[in-house]
Amino acid sequence: MKIEILFPEFCNLFGDMYNMKYLKMCIPDAEFIETALEEEPAFVKENVNFIYLGPMTENTQEKVIAKLLPYKERIIELIDKNVVFLFTGNAVEVLGKYIENEDGSKIDGLGIFDVYAKRDMFHRHNSYLIGKYEDIEVIGFKSQFTMMYGDNTKTPFIEVEKGIGINKDSKIEGIKKNNFIGTYLIGPLLILNPLFTKKILEMLGVDNEVALKEDTMAAYEARIKELRRL
């Protein structure tokens, strides 16, 4: 089992790297590869089972787009081959058509998904979310300068019960195509959602229980109750 973390020296905001630490606790015998921005990603030539990209600064988005652009076809191929991807926070924007600045200027993305993002650096959106993914509930937090637009109804990740989807008028959060998951949810998403983590393990063909199951479940259930009360 090979798990590749892309550009952790840059894409490590909001405590998201603990998603990988938790995954390591769930799959202790997996090999974790940390690829620096200067290096060629392992997925280009090797078979990896899981590719992770965390949230990053706006300048870093441009560097990451430039880095991944030559591997666009390979990424499409891997998505089609059901390789598991998890892109959190604004990492998902890298694979969209473009990111638009307030002044109308645009940064071209990889164009793998038919969506685009609009920045508003003077207004940071903060919210929580409860929603349905398959037969489970997913909870999480958003904190972002951008909103995403375009049609994600054919590739939905979460059907939102409370909170917003990819933008304030949307009730569908993120993108899920085959085993690719891209979501604006940030932070320790896997730790907050042991049932979702179990789904990821299933996607990877791993039969393990999630780590710290009893305690992560207690925190998860308490959080759901709390969010429903609000």
Next chain:
Amino acid sequence: MRKGFRFYIALWGAKFGTMILKLFRRNATFFPGKFALKVCPDFIGKIEKPRTIIAVTGTNGKTTVCNMIEDILKDNNYVFIDNKYGSNIDAGIATTLISGASLMGKAKKDLAVLEVDERSAPKVYPYLTPTYLVCTNLFRDSLMRNAHTEFISGILTKYIPKETTLILNGDDLIASNIAPENKRIYFGIDRLPTDTEKCENIARDIIACPKCNTKLFYDYVRYNHIGKAHCPKCDFKSPEIDYLATNIDLKNMKLTLKNGNLIEEYDLISDNIINIYNIVTVITVLKQIGLSQKQINESLKKQKIVDTRYSEEVVDGIKIITHLAKGMNPIACSRVFDYVRKYKGNKVVILFLDDLHEAANGSENIAWQYDTDYEFLNNDSIKQIIIAGARYLDGYVRLQMAGIDKAKISCQRDEMSALDNIKLNGIETVFILHDLYSMELKESAKKKVEVMIRTKIENKA
């Protein structure tokens, strides 16, 4: 700048409002300025300001630095205006300027010391040009408000006036690079025996060179991105320090400050690295405006870190230390955790870090906990950790993610009941780490721990 009718309405209305608020014994530290800015949005630009303005910004330490500058200036009979008791955003700064102005909007004093929230840069600096702007450091802060350090350093660079002289932490590769065109003075602390070659912290916001993306080479790391580094490929590197603290002597509580050929000795009033940085910052600022070593040090010796941030008391042989650990601020918490683990003797650590406002009205985003070095609490000298409050279950998971043995952790929703589980046998220090908005809780907890210690001793007797 022509003042105009709106300005005077704003000024007089704000002054009248201040009078009314004071009559009803209310704080007049925010609303007068808010009113003035509502009536006259460029009010800060129009009001006459003191000739010398020292502004202090940065993620951590700005309040302590301002307090110390103000106390030393006062002790040396300087007269000035400040926002010590007011807010550090545009409305608070407007309020301070109003209080320091005559009815015609003329500045009554020649000097101002202003704490300025870094996020408020776009609303303050287009209208106010600090003579000196101090940036203590730039770290990850509340992600919901401040996003990330690149965003904050970006807005500072964009809005700081070109005429302002910057006083920057040269050991901070992010803070030291703001507004690169401005005249700048760097302060820093020379290599310490505790510095390392590898970083132990989770959050490091400058690992790779911002110019060429190459991994930076750290000559040494103090904590997070504080230290000395250079890019092995291009010319990006830590700056040469103008005011360099050397010989940090914790035994005799002294430091030596080098500025060119000048070498001076100062007293340390704290052994905490954060406060040593604050002291070096304060000395640099005061030297810059012309105070002598004697003036600074005589006053410095009388300073005390305020009780709301740090207190210690010995009760029947057991020390109780309360320490502010700002929730949602990963670096501030990590520094306190580091201090706790390195503090001599066996200890119990009580964590009250939840945001009480979020606990009452929302559901706190705990992403910050995973940028915070809870791993530092995984230390043999920490015999027990009590975690309580709305997020106690999340905290319980976080502590276990840090590798801390479950048997060491006691977690409960109710903060005061959680204290009943304290085990004092063999304990030399009880640390109560609390958020900024948990002062009452901290005091109640401290009283309860005192009673528990006394009861334990009496029972033994």
